Amino acid sequence: MTLKKLLAATAVSTLMMTGAQAGTLVINSNQSDPAPKAAWGELIADFEAANPDIDVQVNEYDHEGYKSAIRNWLVTSPPDIVFWFAGNRMKYFVDRGLLEPVTDVWENNNMYQNFGSTRASMTVDDEQYGVPATYYQWGMYYNADIFEQYGLEEPQTWEEFIEVCETLKANGVTPITIGTKFLWTAAGWFDYLNLRTNGLDFHIDLMDGKVPYTDERVRQTFANWRELIDGGYFLENHASYSWQEAQAPLLNGDAAMYLMGNFLTPSFPEGSNYDFFQFPQIDPSVGMFEDAPTDTVHIPSRAKNKADAKRFLAYVAQADVQTQLNLGLNQLPPNAQAEAGDNKFLVQGLEMLSEADGTAQFYDRDTDPAMAKEGMKGFQEFMVNPDRLDRILENLEKVRQRVFR
Amino acid sequence: MTTQLKTNALSAVAKAQRPTAASRWHTLTPYLFLLPALALFAVYVIAPIFQSIWISFFEWDGIGDKTFIGLGNYAELLEDPQFWTSLWNNVLWLVFFMLAVPIGLGVALFLNQQVLGIRAVKSLFFFPFVISQVIVGVVFSWFYDPSYGLLQRFLGFFGVDPIPILASETLVTYGIIAAGLWPQIAYTMILYLTGLNNLNPDQIEAARMDGAHGWTMLWKVIIPQLRPATFIAMVVTVIGALRSFDLVATMTSGGPWGSSSVLAFFMYEQAIFSYRMGYGAAIATVLFLIMLVYIGFFLWRMLRAERG
Numbered sequence: 147m148t149l150k151k152l153l154a155a156t157a158v159s160t161l162m163m164t165g166a167q168a169g170t171l172v173i174n175s176n177q178s179d180p181a182p183k184a185a186w187g188e189l190i191a192d193f194e195a196a197n198p199d200i201d202v203q204v205n206e207y208d209h210e211g212y213k214s215a216i217r218n219w220l221v222t223s224p225p226d227i228v229f230w231f232a233g234n235r236m237k238y239f240v241d242r243g244l245l246e247p248v249t250d251v252w253e254n255n256n257m258y259q260n261f262g263s264t265r266a267s268m269t270v271d272d273e274q275y276g277v278p279a280t281y282y283q284w285g286m287y288y289n290a291d292i293f294e295q296y297g298l299e300e301p302q303t304w305e306e307f308i309e310v311c312e313t314l315k316a317n318g319v320t321p322i323t324i325g326t327k328f329l330w331t332a333a334g335w336f337d338y339l340n341l342r343t344n345g346l347d348f349h350i351d352l353m354d355g356k357v358p359y360t361d362e363r364v365r366q367t368f369a370n371w372r373e374l375i376d377g378g379y380f381l382e383n384h385a386s387y388s389w390q391e392a393q394a395p396l397l398n399g400d401a402a403m404y405l406m407g408n409f410l411t412p413s414f415p416e417g418s419n420y421d422f423f424q425f426p427q428i429d430p431s432v433g434m435f436e437d438a439p440t441d442t443v444h445i446p447s448r449a450k451n452k453a454d455a456k457r458f459l460a461y462v463a464q465a466d467v468q469t470q471l472n473l474g475l476n477q478l479p480p481n482a483q484a485e486a487g488d489n490k491f492l493v494q495g496l497e498m499l500s501e502a503d504g505t506a507q508f509y510d511r512d513t514d515p516a517m518a519k520e521g522m523k524g525f526q527e528f529m530v531n532p533d534r535l536d537r538i539l540e541n542l543e544k545v546r547q548r549v550f551r
Numbered sequence: 552m553t554t555q556l557k558t559n560a561l562s563a564v565a566k567a568q569r570p571t572a573a574s575r576w577h578t579l580t581p582y583l584f585l586l587p588a589l590a591l592f593a594v595y596v597i598a599p600i601f602q603s604i605w606i607s608f609f610e611w612d613g614i615g616d617k618t619f620i621g622l623g624n625y626a627e628l629l630e631d632p633q634f635w636t637s638l639w640n641n642v643l644w645l646v647f648f649m650l651a652v653p654i655g656l657g658v659a660l661f662l663n664q665q666v667l668g669i670r671a672v673k674s675l676f677f678f679p680f681v682i683s684q685v686i687v688g689v690v691f692s693w694f695y696d697p698s699y700g701l702l703q704r705f706l707g708f709f710g711v712d713p714i715p716i717l718a719s720e721t722l723v724t725y726g727i728i729a730a731g732l733w734p735q736i737a738y739t740m741i742l743y744l745t746g747l748n749n750l751n752p753d754q755i756e757a758a759r760m761d762g763a764h765g766w767t768m769l770w771k772v773i774i775p776q777l778r779p780a781t782f783i784a785m786v787v788t789v790i791g792a793l794r795s796f797d798l799v800a801t802m803t804s805g806g807p808w809g810s811s812s813v814l815a816f817f818m819y820e821q822a823i824f825s826y827r828m829g830y831g832a833a834i835a836t837v838l839f840l841i842m843l844v845y846i847g848f849f850l851w852r853m854l855r856a857e858r859g
Binding site for chain 1: 614806826
């Protein structure tokens with residue numbers, strides 16, 4: 147009895163304390179790597195200076211731990227701001243009523259005009275549920291010295307791409323490096339091959355579980371993939387390496403190309419000659435769609451200080467703030483009025499994404515987590531044992547039917 | 552409440568014999584001392600076991616609504632190839648991890664001599680047990696690395712092509728078990744070294760008089776005396792094999808394509824990454840039942856030994 151009373155008393159006093167601290171904005175962040183941490187730290191300091199009545203408190207988490215921890219806070223006692231990802235990852239929480247709609251922030255800050263490229267990925271049933279802070283392009287990063295040495299040019303079509311791979315292979319250079327130990331790098335290849343083979347609408351239907359994995363069109367994607375595997379263009383023993391370990395052959399000149407996100411570029415040494423090209427076209431009748439994973443900020447529906455949280459979201463959406471933040475992150479600002487950093491990868495990325503016919507987030511952000519896990523295992527297995535395709539696709543189809551019931 | 556408890560205990564004791572106040576306290580005291588431990592054990596061990604079994608009858612993503620599906624999760628387990636792979640790997644772990652017991656004994660016999668500096672050598676052998684399992688996993692991943700690993704250099708010396716042990720679905724589990732054996736051998740070695748210190752010198756002397764030496768001495772005189780150490784070594788090794796999680800998580804994350812997964816890792820992956828709490832709980836229940844068989848055997852032996 148007394149214990150119960152004591153607990154109740156503690157709960158009440160905790161509530162009173164938090165009530166008294168209005169003006170404190172609690173942010174839970176997954177941006178704990180050095181560069182993102184510094185960029186966001188600067189943004190938050192500027193926000194505090196511009197809003198002296200708000201006291202910001204940041205809790206930092208490592209990137210992976212954050213993904214499971216956020217599920218606990220959102221249902222219990224969430225902070226006022228959470229970092230998360232656009233698209234299906236966001237929708238998962240929206241469907242469970244855990245994120246606050248911020249449509250008014252979009253309306254009051256002219257965001258429908260400035261955030262055209264990311265609007266769809268932030269919208270569920272005509273309401274917006276967060277603000278995109280940054281995104282980045284995916285594509286082929288390559289060693290320009292090697293290309294020059296063998297007289298190669300950036301391939302635009304699938305045939306040209308195969309030719310480039312063939313030439314490199316004949317000269318003893320591994321055409322494509324990849325490390326599939328942690329699976330998601332293989333998903334990058336699946337995304338691009340499927341987007342180029344079947345287009346964005348089909349891709350999104352597949353991600354939403356509306357198309358069977360045993361569909362003939364999916365098989366066509368794998369047939370294109372198989373051409374590269376049978377050609378022996380991928381790095382040997384790729385299942386042993388993480389994505390970082392797979393950089394080594396690219397950096398020491400043993401391999402020529404790497405399909406990766408722009409976060410790869412800080413690894414290129416000073417004075418080296420690397421460049422970027424868009425993933426080549428496979429079917430001319432299919433548009434050029436891109437993967438552009440978007441990182442976002444949201445307000446949990448149970449947040450205590452929603453008023454100040456909305457002010458923070460509006461601040462993050464400002465063009466000059468986005469310019470500054472993305473300079474620090476070495477990524478692209480989703481706000482069309484903001485300026486991208488002045489390096490050749492970002493410039494090409496911005497151009498490519500602004501001309502894109504549409505964008506996807508990334509395999510493990512676009513589809514259900516349970517589906518993504520099994521799917522990526524299947525891609526890895528296919529890249530090592532392409533003959534098992536039928537069994538792999540049947541297994542994925544079984545998973546799809548269970549997950550999207 | 553306390554008075555109620557007292558009278559209950561009182562009436563129970565009263566039936567047995569007419570007690571004095573002092574002897575009543577004597578009977579009660581051990582239970583009072585046990586009470587805090589029992590309460591914590593009930594709240595943090597027993598209750599979660601039943602909770603977990605209960606959850607295994609539901610389909611639940613951890614935050615949304617629970618849907619009761621009866622034995623659905625278990626039915627799905629039977630058809631899930633990943634479950635059978637993980638279960639089979641657990642069997643491999645149980646069998647091959649047992650190598651730690653004879654190898655540990657061998658190392659202990661080898662180190663059990665009076666030579667200058669043997670203490671330093673002993674501590675070097677014990678070293679792998681002191682470092683964290685995660686470090687062991689990382690070190691062995693580098694050791695196996697197909698492009699710069701020490702093992703491949705060694706194989707290359709004999710003209711053998713690099714073998715990507717951690718990327719091969721047939722070799723990967725053995726590779727991880729070998730990494731696990733490294734600290735486990737150190738552990739069993741220490742157990743045996745302590746055991747060897749406590750050997751009865753009279754018996755050895757008597758055996759020697761009767762002409763026993765070499766293998767006969769080891770097999771008929773030393774090893775029987777080491778039985779308590781052997782028993783503990785086997786117990787910790789079986790537990791270590793069933794708990795094998797850290798090495799799988801750090802070295803391969805269950806890969807390639809799930810072929811090195813064990814039940815503990817499979818459960819973690821389903822519950823934490825695929826958000827399938829019910830399915831994860833069903834895997835946990837199966838693992839629990841396997842352990843229960845073993846713990847039952849362990850208790851049965853212990854009780855038998857105590858009765859003499």
